Amino acid sequence: MRRKSRRLLLISSALAVAGFAAGLTLFALRDSVVFFYGPTEFAEKAPAPGTRLRIGGLVARGSLAHVGDATVEFAVTDNSRDVRVRYTGLLPDLFREGQGVVAEGVVSGPDRFIADSVLAKHDETYMPREVADALKQRGEWQRESASASVASPGPAAVAAAPTLR
Amino acid sequence: MIVETGHFALVLALALALVQSVLPLWGSVRRDPTLMGTAVPVSLGQLALVAYAFACLAEAHVAADFSLRNVVENTHSTQPLVYKIAGVWGNHEGSMLLWVLILALFGGLVALFGPGIPIVLRAATLGVQGWIASAFLLFILLTSDPFARVVDPPMEGQDLNPILQDIGLAIHPPLLYLGYVGFSIVFSFAAAALITGRVDAGWARFVRPWALLAWTFLTLGIAMGSYWAYYTLGWGGFWFWDPVENASLMPWLAGTALLHCTSVMEKREALKVWTIFLAIVTFSLSLLGTFLVRSGVLTSVHSFASDPTRGTFILLILAVFIGGSFALYAWRAPMLRAGGLFAPVSREGALVWNNLFLSAACATVLVGTLYPLALEALTGQKISVGAPFFNLTFGPLLVPLLLVVPVGPSLAWKRGDLLGAAQRLTAAAGIGLLVAVVLLAVTRGGPVLAPLGAGLAVYIVLGAATDVALRLRPRPMPVRAVLERARGLPRSAYGTALAHAGLGVTLLGLAATGWGVERIAAVTPGQPVELGPYDLVVTGLQPRIGPNYAETVAETEVRRGGRVVARIAPAKRVFAARRQTVAEAGIVTLGLGQVYVSLGDQHADGTIDARMFWKPLVSLIWCGALVMALGGLLSLSDRRLRIGLAVRGSRPAGSPPPARPPVLPSPAE
Numbered sequence: 001m002r003r004k005s006r007r008l009l010l011i012s013s014a015l016a017v018a019g020f021a022a023g024l025t026l027f028a029l030r031d032s033v034v035f036f037y038g039p040t041e042f043a044e045k046a047p048a049p050g051t052r053l054r055i056g057g058l059v060a061r062g063s064l065a066h067v068g069d070a071t072v073e074f075a076v077t078d079n080s081r082d083v084r085v086r087y088t089g090l091l092p093d094l095f096r097e098g099q100g101v102v103a104e105g106v107v108s109g110p111d112r113f114i115a116d117s118v119l120a121k122h123d124e125t126y127m128p129r130e131v132a133d134a135l136k137q138r139g140e141w142q143r144e145s146a147s148a149s150v151a152s153p154g155p156a157a158v159a160a161a162p163t164l165r
Numbered sequence: 166m167i168v169e170t171g172h173f174a175l176v177l178a179l180a181l182a183l184v185q186s187v188l189p190l191w192g193s194v195r196r197d198p199t200l201m202g203t204a205v206p207v208s209l210g211q212l213a214l215v216a217y218a219f220a221c222l223a224e225a226h227v228a229a230d231f232s233l234r235n236v237v238e239n240t241h242s243t244q245p246l247v248y249k250i251a252g253v254w255g256n257h258e259g260s261m262l263l264w265v266l267i268l269a270l271f272g273g274l275v276a277l278f279g280p281g282i283p284i285v286l287r288a289a290t291l292g293v294q295g296w297i298a299s300a301f302l303l304f305i306l307l308t309s310d311p312f313a314r315v316v317d318p319p320m321e322g323q324d325l326n327p328i329l330q331d332i333g334l335a336i337h338p339p340l341l342y343l344g345y346v347g348f349s350i351v352f353s354f355a356a357a358a359l360i361t362g363r364v365d366a367g368w369a370r371f372v373r374p375w376a377l378l379a380w381t382f383l384t385l386g387i388a389m390g391s392y393w394a395y396y397t398l399g400w401g402g403f404w405f406w407d408p409v410e411n412a413s414l415m416p417w418l419a420g421t422a423l424l425h426c427t428s429v430m431e432k433r434e435a436l437k438v439w440t441i442f443l444a445i446v447t448f449s450l451s452l453l454g455t456f457l458v459r460s461g462v463l464t465s466v467h468s469f470a471s472d473p474t475r476g477t478f479i480l481l482i483l484a485v486f487i488g489g490s491f492a493l494y495a496w497r498a499p500m501l502r503a504g505g506l507f508a509p510v511s512r513e514g515a516l517v518w519n520n521l522f523l524s525a526a527c528a529t530v531l532v533g534t535l536y537p538l539a540l541e542a543l544t545g546q547k548i549s550v551g552a553p554f555f556n557l558t559f560g561p562l563l564v565p566l567l568l569v570v571p572v573g574p575s576l577a578w579k580r581g582d583l584l585g586a587a588q589r590l591t592a593a594a595g596i597g598l599l600v601a602v603v604l605l606a607v608t609r610g611g612p613v614l615a616p617l618g619a620g621l622a623v624y625i626v627l628g629a630a631t632d633v634a635l636r637l638r639p640r641p642m643p644v645r646a647v648l649e650r651a652r653g654l655p656r657s658a659y660g661t662a663l664a665h666a667g668l669g670v671t672l673l674g675l676a677a678t679g680w681g682v683e684r685i686a687a688v689t690p691g692q693p694v695e696l697g698p699y700d701l702v703v704t705g706l707q708p709r710i711g712p713n714y715a716e717t718v719a720e721t722e723v724r725r726g727g728r729v730v731a732r733i734a735p736a737k738r739v740f741a742a743r744r745q746t747v748a749e750a751g752i753v754t755l756g757l758g759q760v761y762v763s764l765g766d767q768h769a770d771g772t773i774d775a776r777m778f779w780k781p782l783v784s785l786i787w788c789g790a791l792v793m794a795l796g797g798l799l800s801l802s803d804r805r806l807r808i809g810l811a812v813r814g815s816r817p818a819g820s821p822p823p824a825r826p827p828v829l830p831s832p833a834e
Contacts, residue, residue, distance in 0.1 A: 028557040054549055
C-alpha cells in the first residue's frame, strides 16, 4: 500500500506541475504570440493601431530617410503595397535599400508602423524565410534558391533591437 | 592528394562504424566475448579515421588550398591563422565533420577509459554509438561532402564571414558540441541498458561521469555562445530566446535533470525508468537541435546553412533514432523492477521536484520553439514566439525550482527532516529576504523583479555555502578537526555546492539587468553623454587598417565625476572581400558591470549614431556559468566517480546527509 500511495503522490504531483506548465503555456500563447504580415496582408487585414506585429518585405529603394536623433523612416514593400516604418535605434549593418528586412513593433496607422527591432540578415544571398514566402506569393521572387551559403554555429547575423535586453 | 586520403578515410570510417553497429551488439545479445571484443578496436579505429579526415580538412584550410570548394567559400589568404583553423567548422560541412569527430571521440573515450564497465554493457553501448556514427557519416558523405573539389580553382577565396572572424568561433562550437554531442554516449548507454536488460545502480555509476562531462561542456558552450552574441551582435543582449539558442538550452535542461536523477539511481536505485527516459530525451533534443539549426526551418538571428534536402536527411535520422529508442523503451522499460522507496520529504523527493520543474520548463521551451512551425503547417499563419512567451512560462516554472535548490542537499536520503533543513537555511533565507527588501526600498519606483531576483540569488549562494559549512563543522569543534573533515568530504559535495552557487551568481547577474541604463543617440564628438553613473565622451573618429578590413574607430573616454576611468574604442569595420560592414562594440568591465558602446551610421554634420549601455553586474551571468562548470569538473574529479574505481572515499562520520553506500556490488570489482 505504501508503495502504491507514494507512487500515486508522485504521479499526481507530476500531473499538477504538467498542468501548471500547460496552463501557463496556453495563456502565454494566447497573449504573447506575434503574427507576421507582408505589406499586402497588412493592407488587407488592416490590424488595429497598437497591435503588435512582425512585418517583412523589401526595403523600398529611395525610401530611407533620417528624421531625427538616431531615428529613421523607410518603406517596406512587396512591390504592390508599402508600409511606412519608423524606427529609433541602430540599423543592422546589412540593412540596405532593395534588401529583405523583418521589423517587429506596433501598428500606428493604416499603412504605418513603429518598429522596435529591425532584423536584416547579413548575407546578401539570404532572405528571411517569411520574406521570401511573402514575396513568392506576390510573384516577386525570381531567385533560384534562398538557401544561404554560410553556415556557422554562432551568432552571425546583424540585427538591432533596442527593447531586447 | 592529402584531401583525397581524407575523403577515403571518411568512407573507411563509415565502413568501420557499420561494423561497430552490428558485431558488438550481436555479441552482447549472444554473450559472445569475441564479437563483443571487436567494439574497442573498431571504435578506436573509427575515431582515428575521422580525426585524420578532420586533420586533412584543417590542413587544406591552413594551406589555403583553393581547389576545395569548402576552402574557397570560407577562407581568404590574408585571414589570420586562428580564423583559418576556426573556419574549418565555420561552415556547414566542416561543422558536421566536427560533430562526427566528437561523436567518435566519446565512443573512443569509452573504449579507452571504460575497462571497469561490464563488457556486455560496453559492447552494446559502443554498438549503439556506431549506429549514430553510421547515420551521420552517411549524411556527410551523401549530402555535405567537405572534400568536394572545384573544377577551376580561383586564385583567392571568398573569405570567412566577417562576423565569424572572432575568437568566439574558435571556442564556442567545439565546447557546445562536446556538450550536446557528448550526450550521445549517455543515450547509447541507455539504449544498451534496455537491450541487455540490465539497469541498476552500477549502470548509473558508469553513466554519471559521462553525463557530467557533457553537461559541463554544454554549460561552458552555452555561456560562451551567449557572451559571443552579446559582444558581436551589438544589441547588448545575451539571450534572445532564439530557436537556435533554445536548441542548445533544451538539452541543457534535460541534461541537468538527468544529472540529478542519475544520482538518485546511483545511490538508491530508484527512478530507473525515468532516468533511462531522460537519457533518451536529452540526446533526442540534441538531435532536434541539430535539425533545427541545420535545416533552417526556423528564422534565427544567428546564421546557419539552410538546405531543404539536408534538412530532410537529418529529419529522417531524427525520426529513426527517436522513434527507435522510444519503441525500444516502450518494449523493455516495463521489465525494469521498481527501486528503493523514499518519503516525499527526502533528498530523492527534492530531486524529483527538480526533475518535475526542469522537465516542465524544458517542455515549454520545446512548445514555444516548435509552435510556429506547427501552426504554419496546419493553418498557414506565420507567427513568431519571442521573449514575452518564454519569460511568462519559463520564469514562473523556474522560481519553485530555485527556491528548493539549497534545500535539496541538506535533506537526508530516504527520509528527510524538513524542519531541520529549514532551520539550517534560516540565515541564508533571512539574508536573502533582507537583501530583497532593502533593494526594493532603495530602488523604489524601479523594477520590482530585479530586487526579488537578487534576493533569491543571494539565498541560493548562501544556501550552498551553508551546506558545505555545516558538513565541515556540524557542531563546535577545533579548526584542526574541521580541516580534517574538509579533506575527507567527497569532492562531489564541493562540486554540488559550487554548481549551485554558480547558479545563484548567474541569477544575480540576470536580476541586475533590471537596473541597466540604455541610450540611443546621435553623438557629437567632444560632447559628454550621461550613462548611469558614467559620462561618455567620443574624443575623435579615426580611420584604421586591419589585416583584412578597414575600420572607423570612435575613441571614447568613460568618465566618472570628471575623471577618466577607462577608454574604449568601438568601431565599424568594412571587410573588402565580401564588401560587408560589421560593427565592433566597445566594451569595458568596471567593477562587475560593463559599459557597452556600439556604433551606427555617421552623419554629414559630424555626429555618429551610437547605442550605449551601462550594465551593472552583467559579467556575473557568465562568471556564474564558469563557476557551475567548475563545480561539474570538481565533481568529475571525485574518486567515487572514476570509472572502475569502486572503492568509496571515506566519509566523515556523522556528516548531515549520510549517503548510503551503494547497495549493489559493482560489476567492476
